[in-house]
Amino acid sequence: MNKRILNDLETEQADRVCNHIVQDITEKISRGILCPGMKLLSERKLCDFYNTDAYNIRKAIQQLKKTGHLHSVPKFGVFISETALSSKLYSARGSIAPDIHIDKxxxxxxxxxxxxxxxxxxxxxxxxxxxxxxxxxxxxxxxxxxxxxxxxxxxxxxxxxxxxxxxxxxxxxxxxxxxxxxxxxxxxxxxxxxYYAVPVLLYNIDLLNKLGFRKPDYKNYAEQMKFCGEVTTATARTPGMQLPQTAQIPMLYLGNLLQEFLVELHSGNVSEKTFARKYRNSLQEFTLFWVRNQISFRWGLLENYFNFIAGKMPLFFSLSTDYIFLNDRCPPFAYGCSSMFAIDESAPRIYSLxxxxxxxxxxxxxxxxxxxxxxxxIQRALGAIGNFPIRNEDRCDMPQNFDDLSGKAKESFFIFENHDHYYVSMNIINKELLNMIQNHKSADSALHDIYRYSRVYFHMAEINRNQKKSGERK
Known part of the structure; x- marks a missing residue:
């Protein structure tokens, strides 16, 4: 018991010494005696100054590092840090030179x-x-x-x-x-x-030549999908070659129709019957290629992309950011990339903000x-690697194998008014398009669910906002 008491007393004494060292150094920093950037005395000199052992010195330094008063520079020693307190008081000492330091x-x-x-x-x-x-x-x-x-x-x-x-x-x-x-x-x-990211068609020139095709040169949505359909059909007949796949989300192909969807769904001014009649043909036309060729928007995305990079498929539906990755990997075949049209003949643009x-x-x-x-x-440097600069005049340095085939089309910008519009677009509209492609859901059934669930969500969101406002007023 006596030994235990003795150990406790020794620990208490060591803590008092350590606390004294911490308080003393902190006070010297606050009074400006130790200034930011100054090197602390060596461990041996600190032991002599405080009449204690290295253990207490190290323990005190560790505590001061945790509070931000000290920091170590490998091979050089321990230095006084620029804490908010020390910087303020050091400036107040009347230094002639102003502090023009700017943090990174x-x-x-x-x-x-x-x-x-x-x-x-x-x-x-x-x-x-x-x-x-x-x-x-x-x-x-x-x-x-x-x-x-x-x-x-x-x-x-x-x-x-x-x-x-x-x-x-x-x-x-x-x-x-x-x-x-x-x-x-x-x-x-x-x-x-x-800058913008845009939907693109990546293509393997060597495989296109093998199939009897030149590189893409479409001028509208119909020509674009006709080319993709012909290449896909030829690929299916060629042993050892994989069908084109995609990393895109189907919502992008709606172009400016998506904003029309959101306005009508949010306002509720259009009946479900009118909504379905207005957009039925567009959805059927858009999904036709993907359903016919059994190209999924969901499964094996990375595996499919790396198969394209390995030279196993002639086409890959992607984004311009994936084209940059392709350039980064330097694949062993001739390749190129073409921007794409949405179903309303617009050129989709995804913002970098x-x-x-x-x-x-x-x-x-x-x-x-x-x-x-x-x-x-900077904009031209972005264009040089395959991004779309925000101004047309800065797109002059884009890579030679990047063909902006949709460049003269009207643009459709994929940015949303608020999170409600984002949610409805990604979690309702986009998923119903996937249901049409992957689960063979009819256009009428998909439009019914788009209308019904979007209206429910917007109604629920409005109730939540009103309840929040009511709670704030109380």
């Missing part, structure tokens, strides 16, 4: 292919050239999840979190009025367009980075 801006993105990283490196260099202390730290997300930890965040307009996390984004239209007329396109006013975190400490620097990324040199 963090740019968060899911775009992490090597070709894309070259563009980000150009952005970082350009920003440093025009902004003093303008350092940008790239935050690459490999798990396909944006965590909203960057100062500037890149979203895709089909990415759900963009619609769910509006309260985490700075309202650019309100904070920086007149900054860009393009911001008026977005109901939230919290993003600027960066740049937003600013509402909690950033550097809002002006973040805005300047966004504006710089929309300048001509």
């Amino acid at each position: 801006l963090r740019f968060e993105t899911l775009s992490n292919l090597s070709l894309q990283k070259k563009v980000w490196n150009l952005c970082c260099k350009s920003f440093k050239d025009v902004i003093a202390s303008g350092d940008v730290e790239m935050v690459y997300r490999n798990d396909r999840v944006i965590l909203e930890e960057g100062d500037v965040i890149e979203y895709g307009s089909l990415y759900q979190n963009y619609y769910l996390h509006q309260n985490k984004l700075l309202r650019l239209r309100e904070c920086f009025p007149g900054i860009s007329p393009e911001i008026e396109k977005f109901s939230y006013g919290n993003a600027l367009p960066f 740049l937003s600013i975190n509402s909690e950033t400490l550097s809002p002006i620097e973040s805005l300047r980075l966004i504006l710089l990324m929309r300048e001509q040199n």
Whole structure:
């Protein structure tokens, strides 16, 4: 028992010594005696100064590192950190030189292919050239999840979190009025367009030649699907060659019809019978190719794509981002890519959006980075790897094997007014199109369910909003 008491007393004494060291160093930092960037005394000298052993010194340093007062630089030692308290008090000491230090801006993105990283490196260099202390730290997300930890965040307009996390984004239209007329396109006013991703037809030139076809040269939706149908039929007759497959979502082929759907479904001004009569033929025409050729929008996406990269299929229905991945992999065959038409003869466009975190400490620097990324040199660098720059004049450097066959068509932009429209589009309309393709559901039955479930969802969402407003007033 006496030994246990002795051990407890020794532990208590060691804790008191450690706490004294922590308090003493913290006080010296707060008084400006120890300033940010200063190197701490060596462990031996600290032992002599505090008349204690190395164990207590190390324990105290660990605690001070956890609180952010100290940090280690490998091979150089332990240094005083720029904590909020120390920086504020150090500035208050009357230093003649102003503190012009700017923390690194963090740019968060899911775009992490090597070709894309070259563009980000150009952005970082350009920003440093025009902004003093303008350092940008790239935050690459490999798990396909944006965590909203960057100062500037890149979203895709089909990415759900963009619609769910509006309260985490700075309202650019309100904070920086007149900054860009393009911001008026977005109901939230919290993003600027960066570039577009577009539906594309990837093709293997060697296999097309083997089947007796030239590269695609269609001028409208009908010619596009006629070419795809003829190639698919020829492929089915060729041993050892795999049928074309897809990574696209069927909703993209609706083009501007999707926005018509949403307006009529949300308002409820059109009866179900009128809605079905209006869109029946379009849905039947769109799904005809996919049902006839048994091309799934769902199963084996990655396996199918890698089979195309391995040179086993002549066509792959995809997005321009997959074309960039294809360029990244340098497949051992001649290939190309053509932009595609929607059923209403429009050219679908998926936005890449740049937003600013509402909690950033550097809002002006973040805005300047966004504006710089929309300048001509960055836009042309984006085009050179296969993205669609936001301005036509910046598309002059796009790859030679990227044919913008739908470039002169009217555009259909896939961005949504709010999360309700996003949900109805992705979870009701898109899934019913899949049911028509994969489960042979009739157009009338699909349109019935689209109308019924969309109206139910919009009604439910309105009730929830009213209940929330009522709760806020109480």
